[in-house]
Amino acid sequence: MIFLKTNDEIELLRASNLLVGKTLAEIAKVIKPGVTTKELDRVAEEFIRDNGAVPTFKGFPSPYGEPFPASICTSVNEQVVHGIPGDVVLKEGDIVSVDCGTCMNGFCGDSAYTFCVGEVAEDVRNLLKVTKEALYIGIENAVQGKRLGDIGYAIQQYCESRSYGVVREFVGHGIGKEMHEDPQVPNYGRRGTGAMMKRGLCIAIEPMITLGDRHVVMEGDGWSVRTKDRKCAAHFEHTIAVSAGKADILSSFEFVEEVLGDQAI
Numbered sequence: 001m002i003f004l005k006t007n008d009e010i011e012l013l014r015a016s017n018l019l020v021g022k023t024l025a026e027i028a029k030v031i032k033p034g035v036t037t038k039e040l041d042r043v044a045e046e047f048i049r050d051n052g053a054v055p056t057f058k059g060f061p062s063p064y065g066e067p068f069p070a071s072i073c074t075s076v077n078e079q080v081v082h083g084i085p086g087d088v089v090l091k092e093g094d095i096v097s098v099d100c101g102t103c104m105n106g107f108c109g110d111s112a113y114t115f116c117v118g119e120v121a122e123d124v125r126n127l128l129k130v131t132k133e134a135l136y137i138g139i140e141n142a143v144q145g146k147r148l149g150d151i152g153y154a155i156q157q158y159c160e161s162r163s164y165g166v167v168r169e170f171v172g173h174g175i176g177k178e179m180h181e182d183p184q185v186p187n188y189g190r191r192g193t194g195a196m197m198k199r200g201l202c203i204a205i206e207p208m209i210t211l212g213d214r215h216v217v218m219e220g221d222g223w224s225v226r227t228k229d230r231k232c233a234a235h236f237e238h239t240i241a242v243s244a245g246k247a248d249i250l251s252s253f254e255f256v257e258e259v260l261g262d263q264a265i
């Protein structure tokens, strides 16, 4: 069942999502060679709680076993999503996708950004650039009167025409009081299919794009998803509200990109 949001609810979603944007910026400040992903998680959890919110990922139930043990997901290089922060030390040339979720005043925020660690190979940097562009192309298609398939079609076309892989097994989603609500928002699909979007529909759009083949496998920890061929993957995510014209982007990369400066993708 799809819950359309009132203007007041959209403002609550915006507040939670802006906190996610600011949390990603705190993480951006500490990403460098030599830092562990566990340290990124510590920074994120502290910042979220200091701002009166709760990290929604912590304790998130899994259909396969243990609940998620950390406040953010950190997916390094061939990891696509749901990487568990730990003792992995980031090194020059790595990429790390950081996915962050908050709950503040009863409403959820959800946004992700893929960071470069120092200098990164040009083909990998291009993967990040195309994934971020694909996110905004998806958002351009999230308007009242269009259908959900229009978003997926646009993202898929943009990425596959450039020979990147589009992950099918994980998708975007409705968002509100729950982090994952209906509808599902795939990054692939056919134009003119799926539910028609209405004003007040709030969704997270999150292309997961690979440098090689699109197929993924789950690692032994029951959470981390990586590419089967171990080529790099990128993940960018915004939470948006559908309106009559251009979608209202509720999360923000502005804070992150202020930290990254001319190193931003």
Ligand code: MG
Residues within 6 Å of the ligand: 099, 100, 101, 110, 111, 112, 206, 237
């Ligand atoms: Mg997310």
Ligand code: MG
Residues within 6 Å of the ligand: 110, 111, 172, 173, 204, 206, 237
């Ligand atoms: Mg999400």
